[in-house]
């Protein structure tokens with residue numbers, strides 16, 4: 428028989444992810460929902476868990492130890508993490524340590540990661556991981572933001588979900604991925620659904636005009652305004668047309684179009 432392909436078959440090689448974690452039960456649930464589940468079901472995404480504890484050799488299956496030099500808290504031992512990574516690593520793997528010291532994860536990182544055939548995400552716990560993991564085992568170090576988590580597991584969920592929804596076929600409406608907030612480098616415009624009036628608050632008239640160009644212009648302007656007011660840092664990096672700049676200058680004043688704070 429000649430192998431047949433059908434529409435919807437995964438053709439491209441899937442993104443494979445191994446998550447190195449001493450708390451595999453953390454991941455009961457989050458990958459069985461939404462785009463992550465769809466991507467897995469379609470063979471676009473493969474997620475596997477590897478537990479460093481399974482690579483210990485002592486009776487207590489020890490994965491942490493006291494810090495040399497003293498101080499509070501425990502440090503994750505290098506050997507179980509090295510053995511866990513080495514049990515799944517291939518020449519195509521990218522080994523990523525999740526830690527508060529890492530480079531900030533953003534939408535550009537999600538697009539870069541979705542191109543990689545194999546990600547190994549190492550989740551730390553306690554005070555952190557032995558420095559030799561950083562200097563000898565990993566390719567890069569990633570943080571999801573400036574707040575303190577108890578470990579890398581929640582960060583791994585965030586990163587996998589951000590990648591999963593970018594895989595073609597994982598989200599019902601491809602357009603929503605192409606036009607979503609960060610694809611344009613701007614915040615989203617407001618959205619409304621029925622009822623047309625809710626507790627006295629009405630929907631902007633332009634959305635009933637049937638004028639698609641007018642609706643598109645309104646949405647663009649709302650996105651520009653929201654971004655200028657709330658995330659001027661994003662506006663700096665966004666590609667603005669001369670019309671966009673003119674609109675922001677007229678609406679917010681001259682300085683607002685190049686990213687100054689301006690909350691109305």
Ligand code: 9D3
Pocket residue numbers: 525526527550551552553554555569570571572573574575576577578579580582
């Ligand atoms: C910076 C705080 N560290 C000072 C001793 C201790 C520490 C706190 C929390 C070390 C590790 C952790 C656990 N956090 C992560 O593993 C983590 C994380 C985070 O806390 N914030 C944002 N992104 C990430 S990715 C992994």
